[in-house]
Amino acid sequence: MARRKKIYEGKAKILYEGPEPGTIVQYFKDDATAFNAQKKDVIEGKGVLNNRLSEFFMTGLNQIGVPTHFLKRLNMREQLVRSCEIIPLEVIVRNYAAGTMSQRLGIDEGTQLPRPIVEYCYKDDNLGDPLVTEEHIAAFGWASQQDMDDIVSLALRVNDFLSGVMMAVGIRLVDFKIEIGRVYDGDFMRLIVADEISPDSCRLWDIETGEKLDKDVFRRDLGNLADAYTEVARRLGVMPMNAQPVTKPTLIN
Ligand code: 5GP
DSSP states (O other), X not given: OXXXXXEEEOSSEEEEEOSSTTEXXXXXOSEEEETTTTEEEEOXXXXXXXXXXHHHHHHHHHHTTOOBSEEEEOSSSEEEEEXXXXXXXXXXXXXXXXXXXXXXXXXXXXOEEEEEEEEEEEOOXXXXXXXXXXXXXXXXXXXXXXXXXXXXXXXXXXHHXXXXXXXXXXXXXXXXXXXXXXXXXXXXXXXXXXXOOSTTSEEEEETTTOOBOSTHXXXXXXXXXXXXXXXXXXXXXXXXXXXXXXXXXXXXX
């Protein structure tokens, strides 16, 4: 088989040219990084779990009419996605204070916010992904006002979907990050949810115990990251070895 062309290698994923024009193969690595890659490790099985979990969330979003880049899972570590032009923003939605919001504003972690709050960070590792406002985004031309309206609407729909799915399995969606891409259909441009949705990019707390089931387990040395992600996958019923899934999602293969 011909060697595939690597397009990009990030901290947790590798992108290869896909089999058809306009497609990309997204490979999930086992590498875990935090604090802008100052902390690094290899967590066996993380890539397999995130591939399945991102498939589960993106498939659900596609089914409720929130467009995503996800086309199909190819194998344990790879999925076929639509290629798109990534907007250089991390779009963060918060339901409870935690992480940098708690640090920045001195609000106790776990405080419920009066409504979901959307924040933007400019995607630039050299700058440490700084927080930016809509003023910066418009002034530097990263996205138009119409794009921003669409991005907020997509982010809040993703928040409602993910909050509900997680609540059904006893998990609180504290916050999450998504990335948005542009796709062109003839003269029309549409925005879609891209990158990944997984415990690497969400804060997930057990509703009863407050136990952390996300990447903070790695960031804060709270235990075994793969065990935490396996628990999320087990509750959602997405792992094949799960004998008694809590929910029975329909997966498109
Ligand atoms: P915070 O700003 O509190 O560090 O992060 C807010 C949310 O966005 C958390 O769920 C966190 O996992 C996610 N997030 C923020 N920046 C990144 C990033 O660079 N990569 C990933 N995977 N998630 C991020």
